[in-house]
Amino acid sequence: MNYAAARHPALARTRSCGYAPAMAGQLPTNEVARNKGFAQTHRDMIEAAVRLVSQKGAEAMSVAAVARELGISRANVYYHFANREALLAAVKDWASEQIARGMDTDWSVAERTAGLLRFALDNPELIKLWSDDLLAGVDIRSAYTSWDEFVGGLQARFDAEQSEAGMDAEVYGTIMLTTAYIAPRIFARCVRPDQPTERIVERFVQEQRRVLKRDGLDWDE
Numbered sequence: 440m441n442y443a444a445a446r447h448p449a450l451a452r453t454r455s456c457g458y459a460p461a462m463a464g465q466l467p468t469n470e471v472a473r474n475k476g477f478a479q480t481h482r483d484m485i486e487a488a489v490r491l492v493s494q495k496g497a498e499a500m501s502v503a504a505v506a507r508e509l510g511i512s513r514a515n516v517y518y519h520f521a522n523r524e525a526l527l528a529a530v531k532d533w534a535s536e537q538i539a540r541g542m543d544t545d546w547s548v549a550e551r552t553a554g555l556l557r558f559a560l561d562n563p564e565l566i567k568l569w570s571d572d573l574l575a576g577v578d579i580r581s582a583y584t585s586w587d588e589f590v591g592g593l594q595a596r597f598d599a600e601q602s603e604a605g606m607d608a609e610v611y612g613t614i615m616l617t618t619a620y621i622a623p624r625i626f627a628r629c630v631r632p633d634q635p636t637e638r639i640v641e642r643f644v645q646e647q648r649r650v651l652k653r654d655g656l657d658w659d660e
Contacts, residue, residue, distance in 0.1 A: 618647070
């Protein structure tokens, strides 16, 4: 399970969970220290909730379970999150942020693709939680905030380089998204359960490279 902050910097961000620490220069030193402690505890609770969902499924995650995981009281958890649903929303936000890293241009296409594939294969319960919302009809923009930017960039490329092909970026992007998160799990569980994760990642990266080059999208950019 790859939920560690070192692998996923999104654990360091708590904006989407309803807490934004004040700027240090605006508060007395003791107040800054309290806010830093609050933010760290908030992150610890999200990490614990992510671990529980990833290891045991969403049904195993509760306010009491997070409190036990951290060795604190339930009252402490309730000070940060109103209820289990708020904790679950924080876990979904965390998963969405990991998925959004697939569009991080600081990484090469190969690195992004491999990272997303590993995340999907190593965190099936988190992916299920995220994909269940989409299958239930939740607007994709709430689960994947960069969707419009992603589709717009794709369509601009298609129009500029393959206008005669009439390629549909919305449909193409949906195919890419499901290929990255659902297809690897099906392959690993139903097609080749005998193969290790890294071999599956290698095979998917190779095929994704071929598809993108076929469609005029530069793999090496």
